[in-house]
Amino acid sequence: MGGGAYATKLRHLATVLAFASQGIHLWVLPGQLAAAMFPGIFFFGVAVGQGLLGTSLLFGGGRWRARLGVLFNVFVILVWLLTRAVSIPQLFEPIQLPVEGLGAAATVIESALVVVLIALQRSMPRKRKVRYTR
Amino acid sequence: MSITRRHLLKMGAMAGAGLALPLGAISVPVGRLAASSSVRSPGVEPFTVPLPVPPVTKPAHVHGGADYYEMVQKAARQEILPGLKTEVWGYDGVFPGPTIEARRDRPVVIRQWNELPVPVSVHLHGGKTPPGSDGYPTDLILPRGHDPGAHAHAGHGSAGKHAHMFKDYSYPNAHRAATLWYHDHRMDFTGPQVYRGLAGMYILRDDVEDSLPLPKGDKDVPIVICDRTFRDDGSFYYPSLDPTLQEEPGVLAHAANGMFGDTILVNGAPWPLLEVSNTMHRFRILNASNARSYDLALDPPPPGEKAFVQVGSDGGLLEAPIRHDRIAAAPAERFDVIIDFSRYPVGAEVTLTNIGGEGKTRDVMRFVVARGEKEESAVPERLAPDLDFPDPGNVEVTRRFQFIAGVFGGMSAINQKVFDPDRIDARPRLGSTEVWEIFSDPSHPFHMHLVHFKVLSRDGGPPGPYDAGWKDTVSLRGGTVRVAVRFEGWRGKYVFHCHNLEHEDMMMMANFEVV
Numbered sequence: 001m002g003g004g005a006y007a008t009k010l011r012h013l014a015t016v017l018a019f020a021s022q023g024i025h026l027w028v029l030p031g032q033l034a035a036a037m038f039p040g041i042f043f044f045g046v047a048v049g050q051g052l053l054g055t056s057l058l059f060g061g062g063r064w065r066a067r068l069g070v071l072f073n074v075f076v077i078l079v080w081l082l083t084r085a086v087s088i089p090q091l092f093e094p095i096q097l098p099v100e101g102l103g104a105a106a107t108v109i110e111s112a113l114v115v116v117l118i119a120l121q122r123s124m125p126r127k128r129k130v131r132y133t134r
Numbered sequence: 135m136s137i138t139r140r141h142l143l144k145m146g147a148m149a150g151a152g153l154a155l156p157l158g159a160i161s162v163p164v165g166r167l168a169a170s171s172s173v174r175s176p177g178v179e180p181f182t183v184p185l186p187v188p189p190v191t192k193p194a195h196v197h198g199g200a201d202y203y204e205m206v207q208k209a210a211r212q213e214i215l216p217g218l219k220t221e222v223w224g225y226d227g228v229f230p231g232p233t234i235e236a237r238r239d240r241p242v243v244i245r246q247w248n249e250l251p252v253p254v255s256v257h258l259h260g261g262k263t264p265p266g267s268d269g270y271p272t273d274l275i276l277p278r279g280h281d282p283g284a285h286a287h288a289g290h291g292s293a294g295k296h297a298h299m300f301k302d303y304s305y306p307n308a309h310r311a312a313t314l315w316y317h318d319h320r321m322d323f324t325g326p327q328v329y330r331g332l333a334g335m336y337i338l339r340d341d342v343e344d345s346l347p348l349p350k351g352d353k354d355v356p357i358v359i360c361d362r363t364f365r366d367d368g369s370f371y372y373p374s375l376d377p378t379l380q381e382e383p384g385v386l387a388h389a390a391n392g393m394f395g396d397t398i399l400v401n402g403a404p405w406p407l408l409e410v411s412n413t414m415h416r417f418r419i420l421n422a423s424n425a426r427s428y429d430l431a432l433d434p435p436p437p438g439e440k441a442f443v444q445v446g447s448d449g450g451l452l453e454a455p456i457r458h459d460r461i462a463a464a465p466a467e468r469f470d471v472i473i474d475f476s477r478y479p480v481g482a483e484v485t486l487t488n489i490g491g492e493g494k495t496r497d498v499m500r501f502v503v504a505r506g507e508k509e510e511s512a513v514p515e516r517l518a519p520d521l522d523f524p525d526p527g528n529v530e531v532t533r534r535f536q537f538i539a540g541v542f543g544g545m546s547a548i549n550q551k552v553f554d555p556d557r558i559d560a561r562p563r564l565g566s567t568e569v570w571e572i573f574s575d576p577s578h579p580f581h582m583h584l585v586h587f588k589v590l591s592r593d594g595g596p597p598g599p600y601d602a603g604w605k606d607t608v609s610l611r612g613g614t615v616r617v618a619v620r621f622e623g624w625r626g627k628y629v630f631h632c633h634n635l636e637h638e639d640m641m642m643m644a645n646f647e648v649v
């Protein structure tokens with residue numbers, strides 16, 4: 001279990017952010033999946049990942065949980081950036097009216113989540129004193 | 135104990151938030167997709183309904199050597215499947231719309247009234263039409279009470295020139311005789327609006343054609359082939375994301391590569407029957423389907439001879455007839471063919487089949503050779519004067535366009551760009567000849583407004599058997615097609631696009647501006 005009141009605060013903040021990102025993806029998921037499968041399946045994956053991350057953070061949070069959370073959210077942010085930088089309309093752009101505002105909001109939330117998770121990771125004492133060489 | 139309970143609580147919460155919520159969120163669209171792709175039309179006994187022929191409409195008045203028509207686009211209930219009523223959106227409330235008979239160099243002006251609940255735009259397919267009358271996708275006729283601002287289509291560029299309740303379309307008809315058709319072209323919603331019935335024939339005639347001994351009168355028959363799926367109550371089924379066609383464009387992902395109906399209609403009747411005499415008949419075949427291509431043949435084939443004699447293509451009569459066993463017609467293509475029923479005994483039943491179809495869509499319609507009659511028609515070996523094709527030696531510019539369709543609902547694009555009314559992708563000079571090289575992933579019918587073109591080559595070889603004559607639509611069949619185009623008539627902005635209407639609505643369209 002994470003150490004100290006500061007870490008607990010960070011953990012709760014991360015939980016809120018993960019659920020907020022999940023909420024946005026759950027909100028757009030039904031419409032996106034009906035119109036275009038690739039974005040729909042991706043949003044489903046994000047909703048699952050953020051739901052699992054948020055819940056597990058609610059109940060505690062080891063360093064590896066935070067690390068996985070960082071990796072997952074960095075991946076989600078990179079996919080968002082990539083689909084904005086490289087236009088592959090056949091895969092990533094359904095004809096539906098754009099949800100750009102929500103996409104940007106989710107990305108801001110995910111970026112904040114990455115920062116909080118890194119802070120959380122640093123605030124926590126290592127579980128094992130034994131150091132593994134990398 | 136408390137640790138176990140906490141553990142259980144955690145697992146339960148993770149399962150709930152991490153799995154149950156997302157699964158709940160996808161259950162609605164997954165259910166919708168499954169339900170949509172399993173809609174089947176009520177059964178119809180094929181070859182029992184007589185082939186209807188769309189009514190030929192008369193001008194409201196004639197003035198100064200031009201014909202003035204009035205047409206009202208409205209909803210009406212029509213018996214398509216025996217015993218059931220279907221709400222159609224039709225020109226004058228009929229599906230297919232009334233046929234317009236026009237003469238070369240005699241202008242036609244059609245006042246189109248919009249009494250439908252949605253905006254419309256009317257395009258004369260194959261017509262050499264000034265830009266203001268060409269039915270540009272955002273040049274809408276708004277229905278009564280519609281707020282123009284509501285149709286700017288956020289994200290799809292500027293609004294076009296809107297008319298309110300009606301608009302006059304002018305067609306100069308300065309063109310050789312040809313089988314044209316008119317249909318809806320509203321931005322983002324062409325597929326569902328044509329599907330509901332907004333399509334009709336426009337037959338342009340001239341003295342050259344009149345002088346030929348081809349079958350005439352009731353032996354010159356329009357054949358408008360399309361596929362539809364019906365619900366049990368007889369209504370059309372189309373998988374729109376927004377069935378009101380007011381806000382959200384597009385179709386459910388399973389239909390993104392085209393809406394394929396399970397019921398074949400000819401002139402608005404399912405698998406109809408036509409009684410003919412044992413003489414030649416001329417059939418102006420139009421594939422008015424949203425997405426389905428047909429590979430037409432006669433069953434049984436006439437003994438020892440080719441089934442069809444093609445006399446015309448999209449742009450009118452060929453120089454000389456071409457004999458075919460089969461006719462492959464992609465959406466929007468026209469094939470003007472003669473079938474000689476004297477090769478069958480009186481009493482014979484001859485089915486027009488679709489070799490490429492499966493199940494019920496393998497049949498199209500049936501002819502019954504009902505009586506003997508003296509032959510009064512002939513197919514001369516010379517049909518039209520020299521067709522004056524563009525000279526490939528005179529080409530100013532060669533352009534290349536790549537058509538790639540969306541995957542599982544993604545948008546379809548030309549040169550990796552989706553349609554933007556404000557972006558011009560080609561600026562040909564008025565009077566110039568260009569070569570356009572179109573290459574594609576499988577199966578796109580490529581269509582250009584304003585111009586006709588000559589197919590120069592297909593996949594590096596000679597043009598295919600169905601590429602003869604002047605064309606305005608050519609099936610790419612997954613390969614590369616080179617066409618020579620002469621830009622004549624008017625300066626202005628026109629579209630070229632895929633005539634798979636679901637692809638078109640999914641943005642597989644671009645602009646050229648004749649300068």
Ligand SMILES: [Cu+2]
Nearest residue numbers: 578632634637
């Ligand atoms: Cu296409």
